[in-house]
Amino acid sequence: MKTVVALRHLQFEDLGTLEPLLQELGYQVTYVDATQANLARLDAIGPDLLVILGGPIGAFDDDTYPFIAEEAALVKTRLQSRRPLLGICLGAQLIARVLGATVSPMGYKEIGFAPLSLTTAGLNSPLAALGDIPVLHWHGDQFEIPQGATRLAGTERCPNQAFAYGRNVLGLQFHLEADPGRIEQWLVGHANEIGQVGLDPRQLRAQAHQLQGALERVAREAMSTWLEHTVIDAPEAVL
Template sequence: MKTAIAIRHLHFEDLGSLEPLLLARGYTVRYVDAALQDLGRIDGADLLVLLGGPIGAFDDLSYPFILQELELVQRQLASGRALLGICLGAQLIARALGARVAPMGVKEIGFAPLTLTAEGAASPLSELEGQPVLHWHGDRFDIPSGATVLAGTAVCAHQAFALGRQVLALQCHLEVDPLRLEQWLVGHVCELAQAGIDPRSLRAEARELQTSLPLAASRAFGRWLDGIEE
């Protein structure tokens, strides 16, 4: 049986709409809490997913477990097995590959579509053409050497990159189930207040996207999984 291990930083920032897709495709899904469990003992997952969180990929002096995450990414890269990073997870993959990760100076929080590159339009992300997805970050990554940039936005030019078929890094939260966004609005209440964002607007947008976003995300993730499973 195929195994998928998801490294989690906050309980509600989970696999979202990706989890039922993985289960339907025969994966056993296991969560590991980065701040509580020994990441050095993790090895051999067919798919490793690094999820989001409110800390920075460069905050290892304050949060030493980040160094364990970087080592875990290096082991997965060396194994040739599949690796997916979302938001903080994508930034950790970029850092592990030698690329710079730094604050943008602004927050990008809200639903907006991606602008795909030519390579992105030929990738599984083509399923997201015109589809608003959730952005929730204040840091950005440079594109690692040898990787292909797939998408951007006006606020953040680097929203996604791929390294071969096996590695996909997404700055945006494609995994988010709009019906569960209320957990985010509560869990990140201080960040929303500091950014001057009204949770009612995000709630209304999520309601409008409750059908289209999970369907588009499932198609995009499904095509990527097809590629790594070949």
Template sequence: MSSLASTKTAIVIRHLDFEDLGTLAPLLKARGYDVRYVEATLDQLRDLDPAAADLMVVLGGPIGAFDEAIYPFIGDELTLIQDRLACQRPLLGICLGAQLIARALGAQVVGMGMKEIGFAPLTLTPEGQESPLAALGAVPVLHWHGDRFDIPAAATRLAGTDICAHQAFSVGRHVLALQCHLEADPEQIERWLVGHACELAQAGIDLGRLRTEAKALQFDLPRAAGAALSAWLEGVETTPAQGGS
């Protein structure tokens, strides 16, 4: 399928270079989005117009959503997300991004006391089975976190796992928050293994197992994740914009 003319914009808040859009990047390009990365650690988040972009994506990172005393930019990031939510414009949060959305909506984010790192399928709620996440089927997705969010009062829980019951939630059609990494490209797993080497060693994670699982999923996972995220984008692109141009 040929790419559509680029008429839409996507702002992507990134915390680590290798935790990027992954397999979501070509999907957005094919759907006609001009993508601009904003580096949360370097750029002035307070200067961004929260309503300007057609889509905002907040990616993951190895810090806590409640760590603004240590990493002050998180305060500006929370404000940006709160303002985006107030505009009711499309917002996708992944891992840390989802935790920040939960905080912005008044929910708690807390440590689990353990790590959930590896590939495993989601268990969808009845609402999740009616959501874009149904396109995942039983395909395992990448989990990589030690914190979890509560489900905000205004949100609908969509999925969980045995280790973490809160894996995804939505608010209307315009907000999707994912604790798991649907965007992660299994063929790029080595970047994650090197970038998070200390965390993996401390958690006693078997790198060989992660490599084997990633290789087995190098075709099925991008295909399933692409279908799920495409279905979500279809919904937000056909919903009239609120609170912004």
């Protein structure tokens, strides 16, 4: 059985709609609490897929949250192995950081459902499955595209929303994994942030329910296509 390890920073920001897909594809899913685990001892190379999930802190917040430095070191080891790595939101920012790209505050929050603008490369990537379906955005930081990576998508408020680094690394600023059927967990868990930016949770809830079927379908299609083209047995190499 193939294995996937997902580093989680908040209980409800998990693999969402991607988890049943991974199980159907024969993956055994294991979660690791990044805030509690001894990340220095975690096997960064062994899992067939490593996923770094989102969280409401910054990719360079080492002084405030020391585990971030250990998590960045783990990401570096995984990148050196060239085995499949998926980063979502904070996870993508950590990958960008390790690859030498800038990660910085946008000066505002991008929260809510909005479609992506795919680049030419994005239209020829697994993300083409998303089409014009609005996806969930929930972030206040942004990454620059790392050297050697390919920009796949953006939005008007955040030009860099996705990048690929070779065949085995995918960084997503948006929340492809978020399960619209569990939007209430996001609305409660991030209630203070929603209030700070003046959003109405009733509107977000209604959008999530309206988009649920379409989002589940395109997320599964995009992720299954990406996994189909990754190379699990890629040899270890130094960046």
